[in-house]
Amino acid sequence: MKVGVLSGGGDAPGINAVFRAIVRKGIQNYGYEIVGIRDGWRGLLEGEFLPLNLNTVSGILPRGGSILGTSRTNPFKREKGPETILENAEKTGIDAVVVIGGDDTLSVAYKMGDFGLKCVGIPKTIDNDLAGTDYTFGFNTAVAIATEALDRLHTTAEAHNRVIILEVMGRYTGHIALEAGLAGGADVILIPEKPFDIDEVCEYIRRRQERGRNFSLIVVAEGAKPKSGKEIVYSESIDEFGHISLGGVGYFLGKEIEKCTGIETRVVVLGHLQRGGSPTAFDRILATRFGIAAIDLVHEGKFGRMVAIQGNKIVSVPLKDVVGKRKTVDLELYEIANVFFG
Numbered sequence: 001m002k003v004g005v006l007s008g009g010g011d012a013p014g015i016n017a018v019f020r021a022i023v024r025k026g027i028q029n030y031g032y033e034i035v036g037i038r039d040g041w042r043g044l045l046e047g048e049f050l051p052l053n054l055n056t057v058s059g060i061l062p063r064g065g066s067i068l069g070t071s072r073t074n075p076f077k078r079e080k081g082p083e084t085i086l087e088n089a090e091k092t093g094i095d096a097v098v099v100i101g102g103d104d105t106l107s108v109a110y111k112m113g114d115f116g117l118k119c120v121g122i123p124k125t126i127d128n129d130l131a132g133t134d135y136t137f138g139f140n141t142a143v144a145i146a147t148e149a150l151d152r153l154h155t156t157a158e159a160h161n162r163v164i165i166l167e168v169m170g171r172y173t174g175h176i177a178l179e180a181g182l183a184g185g186a187d188v189i190l191i192p193e194k195p196f197d198i199d200e201v202c203e204y205i206r207r208r209q210e211r212g213r214n215f216s217l218i219v220v221a222e223g224a225k226p227k228s229g230k231e232i233v234y235s236e237s238i239d240e241f242g243h244i245s246l247g248g249v250g251y252f253l254g255k256e257i258e259k260c261t262g263i264e265t266r267v268v269v270l271g272h273l274q275r276g277g278s279p280t281a282f283d284r285i286l287a288t289r290f291g292i293a294a295i296d297l298v299h300e301g302k303f304g305r306m307v308a309i310q311g312n313k314i315v316s317v318p319l320k321d322v323v324g325k326r327k328t329v330d331l332e333l334y335e336i337a338n339v340f341f342g
Contacts, residue, residue, distance in 0.1 A: 002033040003298055004094040005052070007066045008040030008073070008105030012126050012138025013279030014287035016060040016067055018100055021291025023057045030299050035094060040101070041108055042073035044085045049092060061288075062278045075108060082115045089117060096303065098294045100124045102136075103323060106306060110319040113304045120297045121306035121319055122290045126274055129173040131325035132317040133308035137287040142169065142274040143179045146219070149270055150184025153217060161214040163205060163257055163265040167250030169274050170221030174329050176274065181219035182337045188216065189337050190253075192223035192231075193328050201253070202260040204342035216263075224249055289314050 005022055007015045019036070026032040036056075038048035050056075050068060060067055075081030089097070096118040099109040102125035109119040123130045128139035146168050157164040166186075168176045174191020181189035188204050190196045205216045225231040232249040250267040258265045279287065286309065293307040293314045305316040 001095045002035060002093045003295070004035045004037050004089065004097040006037035006040050006043060006097065006099060007068060007070045007124065008099070008101040009070060009125070011065050011070050011275050012124050013064045013141040013275070013277065014137035014283040015065070015100060015124065016063045017279065017284050017287035018122060018291040019052065019067065020057040020060055021288045022098055022295045023052045023054065025292050026295045027054060030295070035092065036068045037097070039069040039071040040073050040105065041075050041085070042071045044088055045073065045075055045078060045081060047088045061284060064277045064279065072104065074104070076111065082112060085112065086115055086117060096120065096298050098122060098298065102130060106319060107323040110304070110323045113319070118303040120294045120303060122294050123306060123308060126176065127170055127173055128175040129327050130322065131327050132306060132322040133310065135286060135309055137279070137283045137290065139175065140282040141280045142176050143183065144280050145274050146176055146180030146270060147183040149268065150180060150186060150217060150219065153268060154185065157215040157217055160264070163216045163218065163263050165218045165220060165250045165253055165265065165267045167220050167222055167267065167269045171223045172326055174221040174224065177219045177221040178329050178334055178337060182333070184217070184219070185340070186217045186219040188218040188341050190218065190220040190224040191329060191334070192221055192225065193331070194334065195225055195227040195229070197227050198256045198260065202257060205257065205261055205263065207342040218253065220249055220253060222247055222249060
């Protein structure tokens with residue numbers, strides 16, 4: 001059997017660990033031929049492939065990024081896109097495809113199943129907002145990076161008696177902001193699930209001043225928005241999946257806080273630092289377990305499913321139960337964080 005593998009959407013630390021696991025078990029245990037598909041779904045549209053073998057994946061476990069590249073290509077936005085994908089898969093002799101991605105990439109995998117492409121999904125997003133799985137690989141690394149940033153910002157905020165705002169990723173959910181903020185001792189955490197009141201944020205800062213704490217750290221997810229307001233956008237342009245470019249909520253907050261409190265405020269946008277570099281040990285292990293489980297599903301002929309972790313067990317769930325759904329933050333955890341606001 002010849003198995004293709006691709007990663008789509010944003011990169012996440014741990015993708016290469018998945019490739020390594022699929023190739024090692026696919027070749028050594030099942031005698032499969034593994035073919036890398038370059039740049040996500042674009043590679044299947046344009047016939048861009050790379051043979052993967054034991055040497056290709058040697059040494060890539062700690063590497064960030066994706067040795068195959070990635071893209072936000074949507075075949076259903078291209079003329080005869082699905083048909084072209086099927087033709088190229090057939091020409092190359094690909095019998096099944098392991099698809100690593102978030103909701104957009106896995107939605108394509110689900111739809112392609114209706115066209116006859118045999119797919120198995122692996123959940124990948126640093127936002128950790130995919131339904132059906134407790135964790136996605138890349139999330140733990142992003143939280144660790146954001147937590148380290150908060151630790152560093154704490155000392156400079158205290159030295160200058162400033163408010164410092166850290167803007168992290170999180171388009172629709174605040175998993176990174178909440179967990180990093182809780183771990184890093186943030187004084188306020190703002191997430192998309194809970195629209196914020198700027199007066200309330202300023203009150204937290206004043207409360208700290210009354211206790212003699214003349215600095216504050218605020219973590220805000222890029223998709224957080226004020227009550228009765230709209231999300232702040234970086235650009236009105238949209239990608240092939242209809243997503244607008246978010247960003248700028250940190251600067252919006254900074255101006256409002258300075259106006260409201262008179263305290264000097266600085267903004268740090270963590271951006272793609274959250275995606276880059278080596279994955280944590282947790283993400284390396286999770287990605288490896290996902291890769292092994294995915295090639296096992298291929299071997300068992302169980303297509304149209306996504307591997308997942310529930311508790312500490314690797315399971316599989318139907319793609320139809322995952323796509324188009326979103327896992328929001330546990331508001332009980334937010335209430336715990338709320339104890340430390342102000």
